[in-house]
Amino acid sequence: MKTIVTKIAAILAVTFAVTSPAAAQDTDGDGAVSLEEFQAAYPDATAETFTAADTDADGVLSEAEMAAAIDAGLIPS
Numbered sequence: 623m624k625t626i627v628t629k630i631a632a633i634l635a636v637t638f639a640v641t642s643p644a645a646a647q648d649t650d651g652d653g654a655v656s657l658e659e660f661q662a663a664y665p666d667a668t669a670e671t672f673t674a675a676d677t678d679a680d681g682v683l684s685e686a687e688m689a690a691a692i693d694a695g696l697i698p699s
């Protein structure tokens with residue numbers, strides 16, 4: 623089941639990478655959402671949620687990863 627969700631997220635990530643605007647959560651404008659920015663935007667979100675959303679495990683969330691996390695229901699839109 624997790625594998626299917628990951629694949630769907632990957633497909634959506636590609637889709638959203640083309641169409642999504644700049645992430646509102648990226649407050650310093652460096653093109654990625656850090657854990658600090660993530661928790662500022664979603665005070666109830668845990669580091670585990672951040673890790674789950676960081677599908678390439680580079681320590682930050684790209685716009686595509688944010689879009690995928692929203693679509694997967696990890697975080698509210």
Ligand SMILES: [Ca+2]
Binds near residue numbers: 653
């Ligand atoms: Ca940032």
Ligand SMILES: [Ca+2]
Binds near residue numbers: 676677678680682687
């Ligand atoms: Ca990432």
